[in-house]
Amino acid sequence: AQSVTQLGSHVSVSEGALVLLRCNYSSSVPPYLFWYVQYPNQGLQLLLKYTTGATLVKGINGFEAEFKKSETSFHLTKPSAHMSDAAEYFCAVSSNTGNQFYFGTGTSLTVIP
Amino acid sequence: ETGVTQTPRHLVMGMTNKKSLKCEQHLGHNAMYWYKQSAKKPLELMFVYNFKEQTENNSVPSRFSPECPNSSHLFLHLHTLQPEDSALYLCASSREARGTYNEQFFGPGTRLTVL
Numbered sequence: 001a002q003s004v005t006q007l008g009s010h011v012s013v014s015e016g017a018l019v020l021l022r023c024n025y026s027s028s029v030p031p032y033l034f035w036y037v038q039y040p041n042q043g044l045q046l047l048l049k050y051t052t053g054a055t056l057v058k059g060i061n062g063f064e065a066e067f068k069k070s071e072t073s074f075h076l077t078k079p080s081a082h083m084s085d086a087a088e089y090f091c092a093v094s095s096n097t098g099n100q101f102y103f104g105t106g107t108s109l110t111v112i113p
Numbered sequence: 114e115t116g117v118t119q120t121p122r123h124l125v126m127g128m129t130n131k132k133s134l135k136c137e138q139h140l141g142h143n144a145m146y147w148y149k150q151s152a153k154k155p156l157e158l159m160f161v162y163n164f165k166e167q168t169e170n171n172s173v174p175s176r177f178s179p180e181c182p183n184s185s186h187l188f189l190h191l192h193t194l195q196p197e198d199s200a201l202y203l204c205a206s207s208r209e210a211r212g213t214y215n216e217q218f219f220g221p222g223t224r225l226t227v228l
Contacts, residue, residue: 034216043117043203043219090156094215100169101217103156 002027002093006104014112019063019078021107023091026072033074034092034101035065044090050074061085086111115139117220119204125226126194134189134223136204144210145187146217147179150201162187163210194227201225 007022025031032051036044048059055067061084065076074091091104117138126132138145147159161169162181176198178190187204201224205217 036219041221041224043119043221044205044217045219046216049216100158100161101215105153105155 002031002095002102004091004093004102004104006089006091006107008107009105010108010110012110012112013081015083016080019076019081019085019109021076021089021091021109023065023074023076023104024072025074025091025093027093027095029095032094033065033067034094035059035063035074035076036090036092036103037061038088038090038106040087047076047089081109081111083111083113085109117204117206117218119202119220119223121223122221123224123226125228126191127228128194128196130194131190131192133191134202134204134225136187136189136220138185138187138204138206138218138220140206140218142206142208142218143184144207144215145181145184146205146207146210147187147189148203148205150203150222156203159189161210168210191225194225196227199225199227 003026005024034049035047037047038044047063048057050057050067058064063078088106090106092101094101120135144163149157159173160179165181176193180188201222203222204220207215207217
């Protein structure tokens with residue numbers, strides 16, 4: 001069975017500050033991990049993904065995430081927040097043997113000017 | 114058109130109406146998905162189609178009826194819905210519905226309100 005936990009349903013940061021959105025997963029098989037962003041009234045857009053290989057993954061808009069197997073985590077970071085980063089962020093897990101995505105409940109990011 | 118499109122973007126219907134949501138993908142994918150997104154709840158996977166065959170039905174009430182006539186089109190037929198069915202309905206597609214090929218691309222969603 002697979003599941004995703006996103007700690008913190010709401011995160012606020014100041015413009016220019018570090019963004020850290022937390023994601024922990026459980027999976028009985030090697031996971032594939034994803035971060036999606038959803039802007040108001042839009043669908044989900046892929047930010048980045050981890051399948052195999054390098055554990056530090058770089059995505060669009062300056063975001064990156066690191067797969068840490070020992071901590072079962074895949075936290076999303078960005079060194080300097082921009083106003084345009086305000087959105088809902090979803091972590092998701094899948095696997096090589098499964099045909100489903102399991103999404104977290106999402107984290108709403110607010111950027112304060 | 115590129116990516117995944119959904120029509121209509123907004124729909125208001127009464128509980129006795131019959132309506133359909135349409136999704137079309139222009140990515141050459143073979144798998145398509147319907148999700149329900151309600152406020153303060155995780156995304157709920159409703160149906161999965163892989164090469165036009167339904168592979169998942171996550172205990173969705175029969176008032177929701179999917180149809181996948183080909184790999185590019187997916188419909189969700191709605192009838193006798195309840196107010197709690199009001200939500201954003203998202204369509205997604207992927208190369209295939211398995212493993213590394215199931216990275217999903219989403220449409221903008223249909224905002225459904227049931228009165």
